[in-house]
Amino acid sequence: MSIKQPNLLLPAPSGDLQISELPSATSDEASALLSFSLVVPTYNEAANINKIVRILSQILDEIIPGDYELIVVDDDSPDGTWQLALSLIAEYPQLRVMRRQHERGLSSAIIRGWQVAKGRFLGVIDGDLQHPPHVLLQLLNAIQEGADLAVASRHVEGGGVSSWSFIRRFLSRGAQLLGLIILPRVLGRVSDPMSGYFLVRRSAIANVKLNPVGYKILLEVIGRGDIRQIAEVGYVFCERKEGESKVTWKQYLDYIHHLLRLRLSTFQIRGLSVHNSFPIGRFIRFGLVGLSGVFVDMAVLYLLSDPTTLGLPLTRSKIIAGEIAIFNNFLWNDAWTFADVAMQQKQWHQRLKRFLKFNIICLAGLVLNVLVLNLVFNFIIHNRYIANLIAIAAATVWNFWVNLKLSWRVTQVK
Known part of the structure; x- marks a missing residue:
């Protein structure tokens, strides 16, 4: 041409x-x-x-x-x-x-x-x-x-x-x-x-x-x-x-x-006024759901491992209890914390994908929890209970933020 x-x-x-x-x-x-x-x-x-x-x-x-x-x-x-x-x-x-x-x-x-x-x-x-x-x-x-x-x-x-x-x-x-x-x-x-x-x-x-x-x-x-x-x-x-x-x-x-x-690079982000600022309401709901998971974890652990009940080995009982607690947390988060997003993708395979991502992120949060616990206890505050609270807080923020960005969002449409 x-x-x-x-x-x-x-x-x-x-x-x-x-x-x-x-x-x-x-x-x-x-x-x-x-x-x-x-x-x-x-x-x-x-x-x-x-x-x-x-x-x-x-x-x-x-x-x-x-x-x-x-x-x-x-x-x-x-x-x-x-x-x-x-x-x-x-x-x-x-x-x-x-x-x-x-x-x-x-x-x-x-x-x-x-x-x-x-x-x-x-x-x-x-x-x-x-x-x-x-x-x-x-x-x-x-x-x-x-x-x-x-x-x-x-x-x-x-x-x-x-x-x-x-x-x-x-x-x-x-x-x-x-x-x-x-x-x-x-x-x-x-x-x-x-x-x-x-x-x-x-x-x-x-x-x-x-x-x-x-x-x-x-x-x-x-x-x-x-x-x-x-x-x-x-x-x-x-x-x-x-x-x-x-x-x-x-x-x-x-x-x-x-x-x-x-x-x-030595840049600075000036001004953080954004339309989608930190969703404090979701975070509070996420934290309450996590608290319910603690009770589920403790109850299942007791039922599985206590000598007066099933008497299963502690490690096996803890793995099962932790997974049930994660499942509990997912159901509540899907139905309450992120309900507006979940309602847009209600098919079973979409929920399954969200659950798998939630599970992986929570397992990564468990690793983070252990790392922070050891770091704080060994190098900052030599009190296992305070160190554990700090580790739980760090893992909670991690779980919420990464799930917000990767698990509960609309990604698949026809």
Whole structure:
């Protein structure tokens, strides 16, 4: 395909991955400013580019006509995605196209797009139609109402995934759990830190040197930006219709590298006003359920091990009692603490999956309990009962927080 106007291509920025502030309202450049700039990073998306540009343009023309831009940033796709996108400019005047020939990577492509953007609000959406475009309406509304960051989440009401394999689900859960351990103050602020579909207020990340690794640019935005208020909107992650998935093992390694880099960086999270702040009500209910589990554990242990009853060996009795207590806690948490989430997924296999995750997390909490008990007793407070109370408190917070993020959330939809 021959392009008669190659000068329509946006020049690809180089240098630091840093976004400038918008010009002041009194400057000459201010007349060219827009409300919203949406970056669509692409690589070998020739089969999808026409459709996504058409759909996005139709949606945005209805709500902010002429006050937005679509920026396709293509990493010099062998299938000519950038050429096809360029040929669409005559039909879609809000479209801009960048061809990168000397740099690669999803995260840097997004930032390079933001660097040439003219919008007060910046966004990103995948070019493969796995992110439903209509969710932009809710994300834009959240930003316009004052949020610094609006994230499309698979794990809040209205969200989910359509047909993921067990392996992919396992890797996703494991990646988030690892992130919660390494960077709890970053990943704990959103229900779906792996999301690649979000909008951010330009002023929240302006003049900040970004340094992402791999695909998970949202971690960088939350970790290094001045993100005070966060809103989340549910969306269903759809399966790709055209083209091939680009998820490989390298992306998971890059994710771990990114977590460690952020952990070791000397950043501070300024302001922690979030729409989904710590759910104290759920935590109290979770604690009361845990207290009921203590009584169940003690009663079953007595019935199984006491010489006047069954007289079974202590270790065997304790294992059975502990598992029954865990089952008791799961039933009450599912019916009371997290009832709003459980009601959305009531089928038996969905409850079974929640129970298995709850069980594994509680067993990990037991290991944490023992470790904290020994650490506190041997090095801090030489009182076994106070040390045990501290260990129980630590394990309770662990069990609640990880179950909140991984067990009771909407993930599977039709």
